[in-house]
Amino acid sequence: MRFVYQHVFPEVDKEINYWKQRATQIPDKDLREQALASISSKKFHCQGGAVYSILAKSNWQTALRFIVAYQTISDYLDNLCDRSTSLDPEDFRMLHYSMEDALSPNNPTRNYYCYRDEQEDGDYLKDLVLTCQSTLSAITYYPQIKDYLLKLEQLYSDLQVHKHVKEDEREKRLETWFNTYKQGFPNLTWYEFSACSGSTLGIFCIVSYALEQDVEKTFVDEIFKSYFPYMQGLHILLDYYIDQKEDIEEGDLNFCTYYKNKDHMKKRLLYFMEQTKLHVKNLPNKQFHEMVHSGLVGLYLADNKVKEITGNKEVTRALLKKGGLRSFFFHLNVKLYNRLKKG
Known part of the structure; x- marks a missing residue:
């Protein structure tokens, strides 16, 4: 954690400031506003993801540069789709080809805005x-990691396309999509599977390992299965948990609202915590992955938005207790860090 605070977070700030400066130069007003808004409101996504750069050891700065750039694409596109001038799935699909191309070094870049009116971004997305x-x-x-990266990216992009269409079409599209995977994930609902698909953590983990060591397919397969579905699902369900009030106000889809009640949601979040811990225990650097597991709980529950959620204290208490001392440690550290940054 000392290394994270002293080196990783300051490096994240440098990378984000670079992309923020680039975003200010975007010619199109709407694209510029969404790029800047995504950086401003979702910086902590980059901070959380950048912890994985530690796995790259001496190449941690290279890993971090990738993580910040890829997460910035993700957050930017999320804003473009959430606040879209269109509800066209073809437009959303084209935008998200940028995430596929970002993971495919030999792919040429394309006009990712070709199905929308806003076009001029000064090569912002292309350079990311x-x-x-x-x-x-x-x-x-x-070559050993390519298929796994693209599989995670495909799940992510499919989710983004289906969840941003017209409101009366979203659920049906997501349920139909889940039905093609349902047999392999009998313990998940369609909305939980959707949450599991919405994380970039598995990609960051695989890339960081590959920058530090020779990786075989069996090793990458183990990482994939350890992160998808449960670690990624825990990540995104916590993200949706703290965004409930904001999403209701904006009319955005929030997977936590599909639970029957607060007790049902609490039980399922605890289940995801248990399964995550179980699935990462055989990975190399086991303590690191357990730290991330605990850190996710502490990080998200330390967010000020939690205070706005009805009945938040019971859920927060239960999850922190399940996470143990590590989760309490991260919870308090993040709160203190945020307070000091504001001061």
């Missing part, structure tokens, strides 16, 4: 893609 590609092109064992 190229930054990611330059990292992956230097990985000797890229």
Whole structure:
């Protein structure tokens, strides 16, 4: 944690400030506003993801540059789709090809805005893609990780397309999509599977490992299965948990609202915590992955938005208790860190 606070977070700030400066130069007003808004409101996504750069050891700065660029694409597109001038799934699909291209060093960039009126971004999205590609092109064992990265990306992009269409079509599209995977995930509902697909943590983990060591497919397969569905699901369900009030106000889809009641949601979040711990216990650097598991709980529950949620104290208490001392440690540290940053 000392390394994270002293080195990783300051480096994240440098990378984010670079992309923020680029975003201020976007010619189109709407694209510029959404790019800047995504950086301003979702910076902590980059901070959380950047912890994975530690796995790259001496190459941690290279990993961090990739993580910030890829997460910035994700957050930017999320804003574009949430506040879209269209509800066209073809438009959303085209935008998200940028995430596929970012993970495919040999892919040429495209006009990702071709199905929308807003076009001129001053190569902002293209340069984010190229930054990611330059990292992956230097990985000797890229062929061993490619299929897993693209599988996680495909799940993510499918989710984003289905969840941003017309309100009366969203649930049906997501349920139909889940039905093609349902047999392999009998313990999940359609909305939980959707949450599991909405995380970038598995991608960050695989890329960081591949930057530090030779990786075989069996090793990458183990990481994939350890992170999808449960670690990624825990990540996104916590994210949706703290965004409930905001999403209701904005009319955005929130998977936590599909639970029968607060007790049902609490039980399922505890289940995801149990399954995550079980699935990462055989990974190399076990303590690191357990730290991330505990850190997610502490980080999200330390967010000020939690105070706005009805009945938050009971859920917070139960999850922190389940997370143990590590979760309490992160919870208090993040609160203190945020307070000091404001001061």
